Amino acid sequence: MDITAKLAEELQIRKKQAEAAVKLIDEGNTIPFIARYRKEATGALNDEVLRSLAERLTYLRNLEEKKEQVLSSIEEQGKLTAELKTQILAAETMVVVDDLYRPYRPKRRTRAIIAREKGLQPLADLIWLQMSKTPLAAEAEKYIDPEKEVNTAEDAIAGAKDILAEQISDEAAYRIRIREMTVKEGKIVSSAKDKEAESVYEMYYEFEEGIAKLAGHRILALNRGENEKILTVKVQAPEDRILSYLERKVIKRDNPVTSGVLKEVIADSYSRLIAPAIEREIRSSLTERAEDGAIRVFGKNLEQLLMQPPIANQVVLGWDPAFRTGCKLAVVDETGKVLDTTVIYPTAPQNKVAEAKAVLKKLIAKYRITLISLGNGTASRESEQIIVELLKEIPQKVQYIIVNEAGASVYSASKLATEEFPNFDVGQRSAASMARRLQDPLAELVKIDPKSIGVGQYQHDMNQKKLSEALQGVVEGCVNKVGVDLNTASVSLLSYISGVSKVIAKNIVAYREENGRFAARSELLKVAKLGPKAYEQCAGFLRIADGKNPLDATGVHPESYEAAKKLLEKLGFSTEDVKNRKLSGIGKKISDYPKLAEELGVGELTLKDIVKELEKPARDPREDMPKPILRSDVLEIKDLKPGMILKGTVRNVIDFGAFVDIGVHQDGLVHISQICDRYIKHPLEAVSVGDIVDVQVMSVDVKKQRIQLTMKFQK
Template sequence: MDITAKIAEELGIRKNQAQAAIQLIDEGNTIPFIARYRKEATGALNDEILRNLFDRLTYLRNLEEKKEQVIASIEEQGKLTEELRKQIEEAQTLVVVDDLYRPYRPKRRTRATIAKEKGLEPLANVISLQMIKTPILEEAAKYINEEKEVHTAEEALEGAKDIIAEHISDEADYRIRIRDLTVKHGRIVSTAKDPEAESVYEMYYDFDEPIAKMAGHRTLALNRGEAEKILTVKVEVPEEQIIPYLQKKVITKDNAITRPVLEAVIEDSYKRLIAPAIEREIRSDLTEKAEEGAIKVFGKNLEQLLMQPPIAGQVVLGWDPAFRTGCKLAVVDPTGKVLDTTVIYPTAPQNKVEEAKVVLKKLISKYHITLISLGNGTASRESEQIIVDLLKEIPVKVQYIIVNEAGASVYSASKLATEEFPNFDVGQRSATSMARRLQDPLAELVKIDPKSIGVGQYQHDMNQKKLSEALGGVVEDCVNKVGVDLNTASVSLLEYISGISKVIAKNIVAYREENGKFASRSQLLKVAKLGPKAY
């Protein structure tokens, strides 16, 4: 397969563009770096196309590697024909390669392998040929063998049926057709294990939807409901089309002796071997597509959050609201430096509103605070009411904004926050984060694991590796689009810059602290481990 040509065709780009992008990726360049600094090589491919290209490149290379492994395995068994080699080489998906490999894959002990060990394969072949003229049990009686534990003609016949059933199940063409019929005409059905129980899944207690029309969010909801043992989910299949299709393929002669046996075998093969496997594949495929769609939405949400315009030049009071433990406050100057921290108790159970207002008025007067950044967590509404009343009582103009505090608690207890504010407790760090989120959302939010920012539903049900990679890519894109101030950027911000690792980011900050501000970019070459290539 010409991977470059296939990717170019799928993405609607020129082959030389795909070739240049693949070469740059193979050289170890990141997507943001290629998108921003290698436009002349790729013909100005944007980061979205480059990420799609990278995903397809990974998939197609895995596909080619799988084909090589499968061909080598079948060849080793001495069963590789030119026709089979051609089918494998032309396969477009991993599922089709697996279907073709199934009959040759080393098997665990199944009913069919046990029957073969008992010497019943010749009987299975005789039945499959459909040319027998003697009664079936009379033919099966020839294979009775006490030594091999085949005691009766009925046992011999059952063993032969198991062998034929597995052979039908292993036929790649049958599986492809059955999968196609199931996807086109099958339905996802869910019922409640306890219809009387109240839960968030009540709309799925009697749910029925065609597979072809399943929305991603419904797939994820059903998966979670099933995992929580509230729902029973199954795939309803068009058996009235599948069984006749298999009969037409398997029963090729009008033989009254073998027809009833083969009809029973077809039904057993489908219900016991093919249907469960196809159902697993389809549900896995639906989940994968739903996760891909959800991760894209999470990425868009995260990008909007990170790319919020900063509010510069203001002294901000960060307010982390709470009830019992009090509201944590942090005053932060326009550069992000913390000037003061304290705790007030205007909310229940203490309700020390007047005392809190006195503290707030002193802070506003002392530091010339012009903006209050209030977290939207527990006690936010009660805190907002206190702020509204306070602003009516003071002569200076102060505004307030409610900010999303998702991930603040994770950050405040992190190693990074401990390094940044070793003398602060988690409440003080959280209040500082509230203030800084307004001053520079991107610089503050990159300190938090993207998964902890709370960018969408079901994010904890996702493939966590894929989610981390996608959200990490979004952060990287945002940082590289905006750029950073070399003289103020933190380690966590610098490490998202193309070509800068965590170690180099730490070295840049260490150099800056030791030698003062960078006067020019060329000074970066003096930083330890930052060589000409990264520069």
């Protein structure tokens, strides 16, 4: 197989682009580095396409390796024909290679193998040829041998039938066709083990849907219901059509001696050997497809969450709400440094509201707090009531925001949090995290396992390795898009930078602590284990504010410094003008990009990137994202009435809709059919995590805590 041609076809890119990307990946370059600094080579393929290419490249190479192993195994058996070799080499999936290899794969002792050991292969061959006129029982009597446990003619016929059933089951062409028929015409059927039991799977108690139409979230829900022993799930195949197909293929002539037996063999082969295997394959394939879809959605949601704009220049009070153990508070300054921590008990069972308010007023006055970041967990509603009352009693202008607590408890109990805050308990760490994830969501959320961030669906039911790899890729992409300050970044943040391993990240921080601030990017080469290759991969993403070279504060890669300096000279500027941000609009002074790029010895795309960086040094791409909604009043679910129009933040996007935070602690669901007037296949076509949207309340179920919203209304 020409792998690069296959990749180009699948990803709808040019073969040259695929070849360049494969070469760069094989040379050990990271995806963020290739996407950002090797645009000329790849024709500006973005990181999403490059990740898909890398994933498919691994699969296709494994497929080629599998083909070689299979061909070698069949050849060793002396059974490799030219036709079979061609079929194996042309196979495009592992499943087809497995189908072709099945007859030659070493088997455990099957009923067919035992029958062959009893010497019944010739009788099976006789039936298969369909030529005999002698009654089968008479032929079978020749094979009676009590020593081999063939005591009667019936025993001999049964053994021959077992051989033929396996023979039919091993035929690759039959399996491929039956799988196609089952996928195209079959259904997934589910039923409840106990129809009276209440559960979240009630819609699947009597459910059936065509395999070809089944949506990913339904597949994952059925799998979970089955694993929890609530549902029985089956593949319902078009059995009559399949048996009819097999009979046409196997029964070549109408012979009264063999036709009836062959029909029995076909039915047995299908029900005992083919159907269970194909059911497993189809269920596995559906699950894989559903997981891939869910991982894609999770990745998109995670990217949007990580790219939320930071709320800069505010002193924030992080509030981790609780009942019995009290509400933990942490005051964090504009740089993320924790200034103070304490515990208050305004909620049940203590209800020390006056005392709590007094503490809060002192903290707000002392540290000039302007924003309260309240976690949305237990006792959040009660805490919010107190915050709103307090804001009305104080002269200072303070706002509050409810932040998603997902992952805070995982972080607070982690080794990382213990190292960061050795003298804090888990509650204090959690409160500090509440504040910091508002100040810089990316820097704080990278400390948490992406699976625990709360923007996925069925994440615990998926292939964990695949999910982790995909989400790590998303985090890596976001961190490198934004870039990090080399002199302030944590180990967690640094370890996501292109070319920087956890060990190197720790070494960077250790070097910083020992030698003080980095004055230049080139100093990175003094860090233990950070060699020239790692430097090439990471340098452009690590920024130094107020360093020796103003270009170190930009996304211009050191390999392009010479070109950047020449460009500045040509346009009548110096690197000092980069520092003083005096280069806005310099792109308009360039009339011929291709000619200038050639003159400077760089590619045209690289030149355009250099210009963009010089115009807005270290520009944060998160600036373009919608800002979070800050609140100063409270709304409860019982206050909601159908027809109310509210502003909300999209918290999670799933296959069948989007959950929107409208400030009542219970996110409302906008079903996919209520997102927009045009037809969309997936909610992500219209909304993303973090979007600020206008919604109208359709219905409210206070008892079940369910809110139905719509975005389709006259604004």
